[in-house]
Amino acid sequence: MSELYWMVNIVNGSRAQKFTKLYRECGVSLVMETSGEGTAVSDILSIFGLEATEKKILLSVVTGEKWKEVKHKLRRQIQIEIPGRGIAFIVPLSSIGGKKALMYFTDGQDYVKGEESTLKGTEYELLMVIANQGYSDVIMDAARGENARGGTVIHAKGTGVQQAEKFLGVTLAEEKEILLIVAKQADKNGIMKAIMEKAGLDSKARAIVFSLPVTDTAGMRLLDDDDED
Numbered sequence: 001m002s003e004l005y006w007m008v009n010i011v012n013g014s015r016a017q018k019f020t021k022l023y024r025e026c027g028v029s030l031v032m033e034t035s036g037e038g039t040a041v042s043d044i045l046s047i048f049g050l051e052a053t054e055k056k057i058l059l060s061v062v063t064g065e066k067w068k069e070v071k072h073k074l075r076r077q078i079q080i081e082i083p084g085r086g087i088a089f090i091v092p093l094s095s096i097g098g099k100k101a102l103m104y105f106t107d108g109q110d111y112v113k114g115e116e117s118t119l120k121g122t123e124y125e126l127l128m129v130i131a132n133q134g135y136s137d138v139i140m141d142a143a144r145g146e147n148a149r150g151g152t153v154i155h156a157k158g159t160g161v162q163q164a165e166k167f168l169g170v171t172l173a174e175e176k177e178i179l180l181i182v183a184k185q186a187d188k189n190g191i192m193k194a195i196m197e198k199a200g201l202d203s204k205a206r207a208i209v210f211s212l213p214v215t216d217t218a219g220m221r222l223l224d225d226d227d228e229d
Contacts, residue, residue: 003092004106005067005215008126009058010036010152010180011086016056018078019086023060026070027109031060036152036180037136055152057180062090063109071218080219087219088119089182091126091212124214125188129179129195135205136177142198144180146190184213 007028009019016033023031036055062070067090074080074088127148136153143151156176161219183191192209198207 003064005062005064005090005092007058007060007062007067007070007088007090008180009086011056011058013054013056016058019058021076022073022077023058023070026066026073027086028060028062028066028070034154036154042092046166048131057152057154059130061106063106066109067216071216074218085183085219087217089124089126089214089217092213118191120214122185124182125185125186125211126214127179127181127183127188127191127195127209127211129181129207129209131177131179131199131205131207133175133177135199135203135207136179138203138205139179139195139199139207142194143183143191146180146194147187148183148191151179154178154180182217 011019020031020033025045034057036057071088078085080086080088125178127143131139133155136151140148140151154177156178179193188211192211195209199207201208
C-alpha cells in the first residue's frame with residue numbers, strides 16, 4: 001500500500017523554475033504555484049543569505065516513495081540544505097474526493113490504496129493561520145514570542161463569509177492573509193495560544209489557526225543545529 005502527501009515547497013521567487021523542472025524529471029505531474037512574502041526580519045534574512053522576501057509556494061501531491069526520490073534530488077541537485085535555498089515538507093492527506101480526482105493526483109506515480117492511519121510523534125507541525133489582511137506582523141510577533149522562526153504569507157480572497165457569521169458569530173472581511181508557519185511540535189500549542197490571544201476572533205485581525213502534522217522535512221537542518229547548541 002502507499003501513502004499520499006501534500007508536498008509544500010517554499011523558495012525564493014527567482015529559483016522556482018529550477019524546482020518545478022526537478023519535479024517534472026521525477027514524474028510529479030501536478031505542481032501548482034502561488035506567490036507569498038517572507039516574514040523574517042532583516043537580521044534573520046542576513047543570517048540565512050536571503051536578499052529578498054518574495055516567495056513562491058509550490059504545491060503538489062506525492063506518494064511516500066516519490067517523496068523519498070524528490071527529497072534525495074533536492075539535497076543532491078539543488079543542495080536545499082544550504083541556507084537560502086528554500087524548504088520542502090510533506091503533510092499527509094487523509095482523503096480525496098472521488099476516484100477520478102485520485103487518478104489525477106497520482107498520475108505517473110505508483111500508488112496502492114491502503115487503510116488510513118493516525119500519525120503520532122511527529123517532530124514538526126504546519127500551522128495555518130487565516131486572518132484579515134494587514135495583520136501578519138501582529139500574528140508573527142505573537143508567534144515569535146513562542147519560538148516560531150518565521151513564516152510565509154499568502155494573500156487570498158475569503159469565501160463563505162455568511163457561514164463564518166453563522167458559525168463564528170463575527171463578520172469577516174473578504175481580503176485574507178494565510179500564514180504558513182512550520183514549528184517544532186513541542187512549540188505548537190504555545191504558538192497557537194499566543195496567536196489567538198493577540199490576534200484572535202476578539203481582535204481586528206479575526207485570526208483562526210489550525211495545525212497539520214509534518215512527517216518529514218528538507219532544508220531545516222540549521223534549525224535543529226541551533227537548538228542543539
